[in-house]
Amino acid sequence: MQNQKTTKMRIQETLKDNICNFFNERYNTAIDKASIKIEKTKEGFEGDFSVNVFPFLRIAKTKPETLASDLGQYLQEKINTIQSVDVVKGFLNISLSDEFWKEFAQTSARTINFPSIYSNDKIVLEFSSPNTNKPLHLGHIRNNLLGESMSKILKLTGSRVIKVNLVNDRGIHICKSMLAWMKWGKGKTPADIGVKSDKFVGDFYVLFDKKYKEQVKELVEKGMSEDEAKKEAPLIKEAQELLEKWEAGDPETLKVWEMMNGWVYEGFDETYKKLGVSFDKIYYESQTYKKGKELVYEGLKKGVFYQKEDGSVWVDLTDAGLDQKLLLRSDQTSVYITQDIGTFIIRDNDYHADKYMYVVGNEQEYHFKVLQQILNKLGLDGSKVVHISYGMVNLPSGKMKSREGTVVDADDLIAEVIEKAKEKAEELGKLDNLEEETKRKTYEIIGLGALKYFILKIDAKKDMLFNPQQSVDFEGNTAPFIQYTHVRINSLINKAKNQGIDTFELKVVDKPIRTILKTLYEYPQIIAKAAKTLNPAVIANYIYDLARDYNQFYQTNPILKAENKDLKVSRLYVSQKVADYLKHTLSLFGIDIPKKM
RNA sequence: GGACGUGUAGCUCAAUGGAUAGAGCAACGGCCUUCUAAGCCGUAGGUUGCAGGUUCGAUCCCUGCCACGUUCACCA
Numbered sequence: 001m002q003n004q005k006t007t008k009m010r011i012q013e014t015l016k017d018n019i020c021n022f023f024n025e026r027y028n029t030a031i032d033k034a035s036i037k038i039e040k041t042k043e044g045f046e047g048d049f050s051v052n053v054f055p056f057l058r059i060a061k062t063k064p065e066t067l068a069s070d071l072g073q074y075l076q077e078k079i080n081t082i083q084s085v086d087v088v089k090g091f092l093n094i095s096l097s098d099e100f101w102k103e104f105a106q107t108s109a110r111t112i113n114f115p116s117i118y119s120n121d122k123i124v125l126e127f128s129s130p131n132t133n134k135p136l137h138l139g140h141i142r143n144n145l146l147g148e149s150m151s152k153i154l155k156l157t158g159s160r161v162i163k164v165n166l167v168n169d170r171g172i173h174i175c176k177s178m179l180a181w182m183k184w185g186k187g188k189t190p191a192d193i194g195v196k197s198d199k200f201v202g203d204f205y206v207l208f209d210k211k212y213k214e215q216v217k218e219l220v221e222k223g224m225s226e227d228e229a230k231k232e233a234p235l236i237k238e239a240q241e242l243l244e245k246w247e248a249g250d251p252e253t254l255k256v257w258e259m260m261n262g263w264v265y266e267g268f269d270e271t272y273k274k275l276g277v278s279f280d281k282i283y284y285e286s287q288t289y290k291k292g293k294e295l296v297y298e299g300l301k302k303g304v305f306y307q308k309e310d311g312s313v314w315v316d317l318t319d320a321g322l323d324q325k326l327l328l329r330s331d332q333t334s335v336y337i338t339q340d341i342g343t344f345i346i347r348d349n350d351y352h353a354d355k356y357m358y359v360v361g362n363e364q365e366y367h368f369k370v371l372q373q374i375l376n377k378l379g380l381d382g383s384k385v386v387h388i389s390y391g392m393v394n395l396p397s398g399k400m401k402s403r404e405g406t407v408v409d410a411d412d413l414i415a416e417v418i419e420k421a422k423e424k425a426e427e428l429g430k431l432d433n434l435e436e437e438t439k440r441k442t443y444e445i446i447g448l449g450a451l452k453y454f455i456l457k458i459d460a461k462k463d464m465l466f467n468p469q470q471s472v473d474f475e476g477n478t479a480p481f482i483q484y485t486h487v488r489i490n491s492l493i494n495k496a497k498n499q500g501i502d503t504f505e506l507k508v509v510d511k512p513i514r515t516i517l518k519t520l521y522e523y524p525q526i527i528a529k530a531a532k533t534l535n536p537a538v539i540a541n542y543i544y545d546l547a548r549d550y551n552q553f554y555q556t557n558p559i560l561k562a563e564n565k566d567l568k569v570s571r572l573y574v575s576q577k578v579a580d581y582l583k584h585t586l587s588l589f590g591i592d593i594p595k596k597m
Numbered sequence: 598g599g600a601c602g603u604g605u606a607g608c609u610c611a612a613u614g615g616a617u618a619g620a621g622c623a624a625c626g627g628c629c630u631u632c633u634a635a636g637c638c639g640u641a642g643g644u645u646g647c648a649g650g651u652u653c654g655a656u657c658c659c660u661g662c663c664a665c666g667u668u669c670a671c672c673a
Contacts, residue, residue, distance in 0.1 A: 042616065052615060054653065064653085090653085091616065131673080171673065312671060321600085322669090329671040336673050363667055365601065391602090392667080399666085424635070446635085458610065461602085463666070465609070475635055476621035477610080484635050492632050529613080541611065544620080555628095555637045597635070 011049065011096065012038045014079060019051065022074045029059050040518055046086045047093025048518055054090040064090035098509040101517050105506040105573065112584075114524050116158030117531040124162045124351050125151050127359035127388075128277065131168045132264040133177045134202040134402050136271050136410040138393050138466060139361070142455050144277045145590070146390055147359040149456055149536040152588045157531040162351060165279040166343060169261050170286040175242040177201050178256050179235070180208035190263055196411065198267025201260055209403055211235060271410050274448065276590040283346070285339060292342030293334050295378060296327045304377040320373045322366075327374075340371050341378075344385070355386050357534075362389040362461065388534045391463035408468055417472050418447035424474055431596060442594040446480050449591040453479035456589050457540035477544050479591050482582055485547040486593045488554070489579040495560060496572055504573035507566040512553050516574050519546050520581055536589065543585045550578045 016036045023031050035055060041047035053060075053068045060067045065087055072085035072092050081100040086093040127147025130136060136144075151161045181204045190197035212235045219229035230236065245253045272278065296313055299305040305315045305327060313328040327338055334342075347356060358368065365387065372382030393400060393408075400407045422443040425431050431439050454472045458464045474480045496502075509517070522542070530538040559575060562568040583593060 037613075037615085039613085039615095045616075050616090054615070057653075089616070168673070173673075310671090323599095326671060331671080333671085335671070339673090361667095362602075366668055369601095394666090428633095428635070430633070430635095462610090463603075467609085470609085470622085473609090473622070478621085478635085480635050481621095484633080488633055488636080495632065537611090541620095544611095548620085551636060552638095554632080558632070560632050597633085 018075055018078050027059050041093050045093050048096045049094050051092040068092040101509045102506050114156050115528045118159045121354040122160045123355045124353045125357045126164050129166045132261050133173045133205045135198040138408040141410050142393055143359055144275055145452055145455050148277045149589055153530050163279045164281045166283045169284050172243050175239045176208040177205035179239050179242055180204040196267050197263035201264050274414050288343050288346050289339045291346055292338035295341050299378050317373050325370055356384050357386040357388050359388045362391055365389055390460045394465050396467055417451045418443050421447035445592045445594045449479035450474055452589050452591050456536045459537045460535045482543055482547045483593050486579050486582045487597050489575045504576050505569050506573045508570040512557055513574050519549055
């Protein structure tokens with residue numbers, strides 16, 4: 001046990017320690033500290049924190065009310081920051097003294113102390129990981145936002161985070177768009193046509209698919225079975241030949257490949273920039289895909305994998321409750337999982353990290369289980385692999401499918417949401433006096449904020465539904481609501497400063513102020529929960545509560561026109577604090593706040 | 598068929614085994630000569646998919662069933 005001053009210790013811990021002592025002294029029973037639940041007192045009851053005594057009735061063998069009031073009395077004797085206690089059924093509601101809250105105000109004025117979760121761990125966090133044959137869509141936005149946000153949250157809880165992107169820049173799908181461009185592109189570039197460069201490439205991918213389907217249809221009409229037609233269509237054969245040429249290092253092919261990928265990266269960078277997403281290191285599959293093969297052969301030598309007569313290599317994972325899994329095809333080419341084995345090793349050599357986290361959709365949960373098991377078999381530590389699994393983004397019509405064109409394009413959506421912010425702002429007319437450039441920036445901050453929040457507020461592991469007809473909200477539980485709260489506070493504070501008031505201080509702790517302080521006090525634990533559960537949505541719920549509580553406060557308590565000076569500076573203090581917290585929480589989502597709105 | 602997941606208000610989503618299951622949107626009704634109305638207050642809206650079980654207490658845990666989704670490829 002560290003020798004901490006009790007005032008610095010979280011009050012919940014102090015309470016728990018004393019509750020343990022209570023049961024030790026009175027009932028000679030040691031209870032598990034972790035089993036004690038201390039929560040913020042619910043609205044409508046008198047108190048700051050509540051202890052539920054029901055779980056301890058077995059020990060005490062009395063009525064809940066009796067136990068609660070005995071415990072309350074004990075705690076009040078031991079902890080001097082308790083002002084009063086109140087018993088409702090089995091709940092002991094504890095009110096803390098004004099001094100406690102003033103002390104909290106003073107210490108939190110300097111810094112907020114966040115608990116450390118993966119303490120000092122080095123974490124390599126992979127996210128985004130796009131294919132270079134089509135532009136980004138809403139599903140990628142969710143991935144990118146989750147990754148970027150988790151990196152910030154994990155940093156806050158004491159980890160060193162390295163953000164990496166693994167670009168899927170090779171394979172048959174890339175060859176398809178290359179082939180289409182070579183056949184029908186007439187040597188044109190995105191600049192020639194004036195199309196965003198990743199979309200330009202994506203269009204050729206779609207074109208390939210269209211022509212390919214036509215060929216398949218033709219063959220089927222000639223009497224071929226569909227499966228056979230899919231294999232025999234000239235286009236797919238050409239694409240495969242192109243892939244072979246690429247693997248053989250044919251200069252002509254590589255030239256086209258590099259050029260087209262370059263276009264895609266240019267387009268991606270634009271989208272990443274808008275989303276506020278960045279990486280410390282970018283891996284390219286073309287540079288890492290061979291590594292996995294070596295490891296598979298090594299495993300084969302060690303006898304942890306086995307080879308079938310046709311030459312294909314497998315691993316048997318039935319002892320872990322999984323199936324048998326192919327690692328190398330009979331022609332010795334690698335599959336998806338082979339490459340992931342390779343990239344893990346490369347990454348581990350590069351960083352020697354404690355955890356390798358992957359932000360990847362929940363449809364790949366099985367894949368990651370398999371990966372962990374294989375790494376274990378190879379004598380590596382599969383438990384270092386953490387799959388940050390998130391749900392799919394669905395449309396009212398069902399799942400988004402690139403090839404069927406039922407996707408919400410990332411750039412389109414971003415543009416739409418900024419446009420909507422503009423319309424709304426013009427309607428309200430509050431920005432009319434600003435310069436064009438400032439206006440434009442403001443629309444962007446609000447629109448992108450709305451989009452980011454809209455996605456991140458939903459529990460990461462759950463599927464979510466996006467209705468393009470309704471798009472993204474700007475009212476209620478949204479980023480603009482929170483941004484607006486902040487902007488309004490700033491305006492208030494500026495007015496106060498103009499009146500010559502510049503020291504805000506907590507002198508009065510009345511009920512409305514206390515309500516806000518209680519919420520502020522929770523913040524570090526909220527962050528801890530978000531880090532533990534790998535879910536930024538926890539924070540969104542919190543920000544919204546805070547902003548709503550404050551708006552209520554603002555609406556019912558005059559601040560600049562408070563009855564007396566003490567009340568005025570106290571309310572200003574609380575306002576300032578809320579603004580600081582809102583800004584901090586929003587920054588974890590990569591959301592900015594405009595000066596005016 | 599096996600594995601995993603989801604099912605809460607008309608819609609989109611909340612709710613560490615606890616107090617009266619909450620918000621927003623949509624609907625209806627109030628509040629701007631007073632700190633920015635992207636705000637605030639109110640009304641209405643629920644058999645938490647169904648049936649059992651565990652317990653002082655279940656939206657949450659267990660079992661069975663129903664519905665939906667994902668996954669189990671010599672695709673990535």
